[in-house]
Amino acid sequence: MDYWDKITRSTVAVWARGGYGSGWVAAESGLVVTTHRVVGYDTNVAVAARGHTETAARVVYTDAKLDLAFVLPAQPLGLPPFPLADSRRVPQGTAVAAVGHPLGVDHTVSRGIIASPQHTIRGVDYLQTDARVNPGNSGGPLVDGQGQALGVNAWRPRGSNDLGLAVPVHAFLDALRQFAGAADLTSATPDHRCAICGTPLDLRSDRCPSCGALATYLEGRQRILQMPAIAHAESAAESLLSRLGVKPHVCRVGEGQWKITGQQYDVHLLVTASGRTLLVQVPAARLGPSDHEHAYRFLLTANDESTGTARIAVEGEVVRMELAEPLDFFDSEQVAESTKRMIRQALRLGQLLIRNFGAQPPPRDEDA
Amino acid sequence: MPLARDAGGSGLGCGPVSPSGDRNMQHHCSVCGYPAGDTAACAACGTSLSRALQLPEAVAQTFRAPTADDYPELASAFAAWRARDYPRLVGQCLQSLHIPTPQATALPNGPGWAFQLDEAPVFVSIHQRRDELRVDSPLVLLNRQLNVAMLRAALEINANLAGAAALCLREDRLLLRYADRMSFVSPPKLIASLRDVASRARTLGELLRVTFSCEVLGRGSAHKAHAYGLDWKLCGTTRSLRILTDGLLG
Numbered sequence: 001m002d003y004w005d006k007i008t009r010s011t012v013a014v015w016a017r018g019g020y021g022s023g024w025v026a027a028e029s030g031l032v033v034t035t036h037r038v039v040g041y042d043t044n045v046a047v048a049a050r051g052h053t054e055t056a057a058r059v060v061y062t063d064a065k066l067d068l069a070f071v072l073p074a075q076p077l078g079l080p081p082f083p084l085a086d087s088r089r090v091p092q093g094t095a096v097a098a099v100g101h102p103l104g105v106d107h108t109v110s111r112g113i114i115a116s117p118q119h120t121i122r123g124v125d126y127l128q129t130d131a132r133v134n135p136g137n138s139g140g141p142l143v144d145g146q147g148q149a150l151g152v153n154a155w156r157p158r159g160s161n162d163l164g165l166a167v168p169v170h171a172f173l174d175a176l177r178q179f180a181g182a183a184d185l186t187s188a189t190p191d192h193r194c195a196i197c198g199t200p201l202d203l204r205s206d207r208c209p210s211c212g213a214l215a216t217y218l219e220g221r222q223r224i225l226q227m228p229a230i231a232h233a234e235s236a237a238e239s240l241l242s243r244l245g246v247k248p249h250v251c252r253v254g255e256g257q258w259k260i261t262g263q264q265y266d267v268h269l270l271v272t273a274s275g276r277t278l279l280v281q282v283p284a285a286r287l288g289p290s291d292h293e294h295a296y297r298f299l300l301t302a303n304d305e306s307t308g309t310a311r312i313a314v315e316g317e318v319v320r321m322e323l324a325e326p327l328d329f330f331d332s333e334q335v336a337e338s339t340k341r342m343i344r345q346a347l348r349l350g351q352l353l354i355r356n357f358g359a360q361p362p363p364r365d366e367d368a
Numbered sequence: 369m370p371l372a373r374d375a376g377g378s379g380l381g382c383g384p385v386s387p388s389g390d391r392n393m394q395h396h397c398s399v400c401g402y403p404a405g406d407t408a409a410c411a412a413c414g415t416s417l418s419r420a421l422q423l424p425e426a427v428a429q430t431f432r433a434p435t436a437d438d439y440p441e442l443a444s445a446f447a448a449w450r451a452r453d454y455p456r457l458v459g460q461c462l463q464s465l466h467i468p469t470p471q472a473t474a475l476p477n478g479p480g481w482a483f484q485l486d487e488a489p490v491f492v493s494i495h496q497r498r499d500e501l502r503v504d505s506p507l508v509l510l511n512r513q514l515n516v517a518m519l520r521a522a523l524e525i526n527a528n529l530a531g532a533a534a535l536c537l538r539e540d541r542l543l544l545r546y547a548d549r550m551s552f553v554s555p556p557k558l559i560a561s562l563r564d565v566a567s568r569a570r571t572l573g574e575l576l577r578v579t580f581s582c583e584v585l586g587r588g589s590a591h592k593a594h595a596y597g598l599d600w601k602l603c604g605t606t607r608s609l610r611i612l613t614d615g616l617l618g
Contacts, residue, residue, distance in 0.1 A: 235431075239431050240431075272530055277530045277531075292520070293516045296523060297519060297537060300519060300535065300542075301537050301538075301607060303526070303535065303536035303537070303545065304543075304545060304606055305608070305609055306547060308547070308552075309547075311526050311533075312523070312526065313524070313527035314524055314527060319523075322526075322527075323532075324531060326532060326560065329556065329560065330431045331431060331432055332432075334552050
């Protein structure tokens with residue numbers, strides 16, 4: 001296995017209710033290190049390794065001061081943990097790589113050097129690197145030339161392009177050992193630490209019981225702050241997913257995006273940019289190489305037959321059925337019923353198109 | 369977070385009071401937040417301090433269709449909807465849209481109404497056997513030379529429409545269509561759908577006309593002059609696809 005495979009294999013994507021980022025396996029128990037910025041104060045999140053479907057995970061520890069979090073997948077990911085480097089003794093100029101999911105692009109690696117082994121900001125010592133750290137990289141590992149983790153990529157000062165900051169491993173090694181060796185964390189209440197003094201927080205209060213600092217529940221989740229409609233839409237989508245018998249955090253694939261993978265079909269849920277409409281889409285077929293006019297006529301005539309708000313649409317070569325539900329009148333029970341019916345319709349439509357119009361089954365993730 | 373919690377050996381028991389964050393452990397009414405005194409009831413709101421306020425740890429949010437309480441101005445439309453008097457429901461909603469004299473017609477499957485809204489021709493009908501409401505707005509006639517491109521564009525528009533309506537093909541014309549079960553179409557939803565179909569129909573009709581040099585249906589000076597003379601023939605005739613009638617899309 002080459003270096004690049006080694007450093008991307010145990011890096012995972014992390015989805016939380018209001019955030020998205022990266023993480024990496026740091027212990028034999030499967031404990032994943034990520035950032036507090038990604039998971040916030042959520043209890044349940046989802047993680048996915050390269051080529052694997054999403055797995056539910058539980059947040060067991062967050063440290064707002066270090067911008068650090070540990071999450072434990074419900075099912076073991078079966079990935080080897082990153083060996084940990086001695087981050088106290090990393091020389092300036094050491095070649096490093098930042099691994100993560102910047103801007104939603106999976107398992108991207110950017111190379112650089114340690115520009116400064118100790119860059120102190122607000123009392124926290126960071127490793128400073130010129131490796132690119134973009135939104136989505138947060139929580140990913142900063143690794144050295146031997147594939148050992150030196151730290152967790154945390155943030156980039158506003159306005160800088162080539163200045164990434166990573167929390168060094170030695171800053172959280174004690175906490176990591178404590179949680180990596182804990183017997184059963186599956187039902188433990190998350191241990192959230194104060195951003196100022198590190199004291200455990202009681203989330204029933206908005207202040208640290210020791211130093212009185214305010215807990216900033218929405219820090220780093222500006223999109224939700226800027227657009228209350230998005231938060232409302234996310235809640236509506238989660239309400240629908242619960243009605244469909246699916247755990248929302250398990251099938252989250254991004255901000256305002258969820259995917260249910262069935263045996264024969266995929267269902268995609270998307271919140272539109274305005275946050276006012278929820279789209280539920282089920283791919284039915286891929287158009288064949290010819291005979292498109294007749295297929296188009298058939299599809300548009302079929303749209304005239306539909307009852308309910310399901311409609312047939314084409315994007316690229318994919319024919320899909322979709323519901324566009326305005327959130328002003330959203331009724332999760334009705335939409336769940338419509339969604340179940342639409343899944344049956346999409347399967348049937350796909351069969352008809354394959355049989356009569358030379359279409360093919362819709363692309364699925366394993367085909368990509 | 370106004371949770372009623374024991375103050376940790378303070379001697380106040382489990383009444384609806386919560387400790388404040390200060391060192392004096394002042395207690396407060398968990399309903400209104402006013403400092404709790406020695407009386408049995410809160411001095412500000414009167415809540416009994418011996419009755420614990422039960423709040424769930426987390427509120428499971430459910431989304432329900434709007435009710436008459438949310439739209440008092442549509443009380444009579446809600447009453448018609450609840451009574452399954454759908455023709456009256458449509459009449460009430462059209463009145464709310466200030467369409468005083470829609471052209472009402474008895475169609476083979478139920479009543480229908482034709483009117484102009486936002487400069488677009490709109491046809492509303494109730495299919496009684498299928499318990500379905502349909503809103504149609506004819507857009508354009510297909511340009512024979514650009515047939516495939518127009519059909520393709522219509523399907524692509526469907527993939528990008530934010531509203532619940534859809535473009536469909538009826539004979540040689542494209543229509544914007546919204547159909548739903550009557551029981552799902554609350555009065556505010558019907559009003560919003562009518563507005564949505566009309567405004568999108570106007571925009572999409574213009575887009576298709578400019579792009580494909582095709583004839584727009586139901587607009588233009590002749591139709592403006594006869595705003596209430598809309599002909600149901602504009603909508604074309606629905607072709608029932610037998611292969612679909614066994615429930616593919618029904």
